[in-house]
Amino acid sequence: MTTITTVNPATNQTIETYTVMTKDQATAKLEACHKAFLKWRDRSHADRAPVLTAIAAKLRAHADDLADLMTRETGKLLQDGRQEVEICAAIFDYTAKHGPDLLADEERTHGTRGARGLVTYQPLGVIYSIQPWNFPLYQPVRVLAANLMAGNGCVLKHATICTGTGLYLRKLCIQAGLPADLFQVIIIDHDTSDALIEHPLVRGVTLTGSDGAGRHVSAKAAGALKKTVMELGSNDAYLVLEDADIEVAVKYSVMGRLYNNGQTCVSAKRFIVTDAVHDAFVDAYVAQMREITMGDPTASGTQLGPMSSKDQRDTVAKQVRDSVAKGARVLCGGEVPDGTGAYYPATVLTDLAPGMPAYDDEIFGPVASVIRARDDEDAMRLANESRYGLGGGIFSKDEDRAVALARNHFDTGMVRINSFGAADPNMPFGGVKDSGHGREHGGFGMKEFVNIKAIFLP
Structure with missing residues (x-):
């Protein structure tokens, strides 16, 4: 039996x-x-x-x-x-x-x-x-x-x-x-x-x-x-455009990557940041990710609990190691902590390129991939380059332009503008491509x- x-x-x-x-x-x-x-x-x-x-x-x-x-x-x-x-x-x-x-x-x-x-x-x-x-x-x-x-x-x-x-x-x-x-x-x-x-x-x-x-x-x-x-699955891209409010973008990018311990199909996973605001975004984002409190999921002050299992944690850790071996750079996190439980820290990777798991594949855990784009047009191109197409996001002060990009160019089933969220009973949920x-x-x-x-x- x-x-x-x-x-x-x-x-x-x-x-x-x-x-x-x-x-x-x-x-x-x-x-x-x-x-x-x-x-x-x-x-x-x-x-x-x-x-x-x-x-x-x-x-x-x-x-x-x-x-x-x-x-x-x-x-x-x-x-x-x-x-x-x-x-x-x-x-x-x-x-x-x-x-x-x-x-x-x-x-x-x-x-x-x-x-x-x-x-x-x-x-x-x-x-x-x-x-x-x-x-x-x-x-x-x-x-x-x-x-x-x-x-x-x-x-x-x-x-x-x-x-x-x-x-x-x-x-x-x-x-x-x-x-x-x-x-x-x-x-x-x-x-x-x-x-x-x-x-x-x-x-x-x-x-x-x-x-x-x-x-x-x-x-x-x-x-x-x-x-x-x-x-x-998905590898949702969140675009930080040249006119983005960095404070807003960082707030929702932290939330979007760590919600449900980073194990959400519509998590913000790839952060495609235009060159004009790249350094400002990365500095602020990494600073907040470093301060995340990881621990007991029943404690009120905990911001990041364990992953669902040791097998899942080990899968994520291997994806990070394999990406680093191919040239990715860890800005924070990236190491399995000592102790009991399937924990993995809030992690930010950069210097990513095609062929790396953190660029091509979905990482179902608290790992953010930061990708530099030349400009807004390049950011949209990079977002749609993925084989996935579930959700995505756009950070921009020009809401009308963001809506136009989301409506006409973002090849996904759902797009968030200057926000993050998982699902709503009144809005359709689903994707395209893989x-x-x-x-x-x-x-x-x-x-x-x-x-x-x-x-x-x-």
Whole structure:
């Protein structure tokens, strides 16, 4: 019998051990979810909404317990965990409030005589959700809320290190009135996961993860003609233009690189700084990064907690070492500290060039890559040079020009101007290029896994 064990990355203490399901056990969960879907799909959007609202209330009522569990499983700062719970509650509230109107039948016309037509958004069935560890509650919630409103069921394969959070979310959903089998959490290996993707009862697959994982899951789903939504990695560029307010740029660049201990797909990762303001930005940025307090994620004064695991910390440390070996220069941080826990300090690298991990690849940890650009045009070119295209940012005092650059030239799904943030229920979330396809939030996620059905009347 195979098991997995969750470990606190700050203390190395064991949290819980779980038994990995067999293929037959996982398939039984899928079949139970489908059976529950057959009843759930008959409920109107208006009848589904109160269940989502009740889940939001249940999350808020258990916010402290959820935040504590997420901190123990992944090392995220306790205050960040509380914020994550509130974001998740807000997503359920938003979906409950706007879903019935967004998914309502639409009247159309057809033919030369303008005959009546109807467009209706009908649920597909069971959606298979494969989610990572960096936001243990938010990642499954953004899939779950949208698909429950659409009328679908959901089977979640969560990252093993935050298994407890996934199971706790399901428990709270059931307590809030969600049919017990409509949302399943399965603990399985990759082979069983591949088999489930191909199972006829799975009608759609969504993954948040690396571009490598996205290619594998997309290929499996495509072979079975399943629609997918892929929210993959990124190497988000934040442009510091010639007219940038350096104080503002530094403030949000520190926040953007260290949020969630630097383990966020839309973290600010590459800082492309025009020559005119390069030295002023770097001096101020490095000074603030050096002062970051790293330590116990449950302590109120901590600004940077541990990474999610020693393996993840070691991956980041190797990317930094490999970049330095190829000519990168460390301005602060860059060394694994002594002591217990998967800690890695706030780090700034410069003198970067193509071929270095810190230039080409996503570093999923508190490591900032500073790249010098000749001017604003060159900065935009360097930003778009990446194979990724999830998010990005622009620092400029000319907001209209920044909007024009963001709108017409930035080859990403999201752009922040003179700010940093992760996600908002009212705005679409997703990327292009190797960062994936499809959208979540803003109402768009509710229509990703539905049958947009045309009905023609005479």
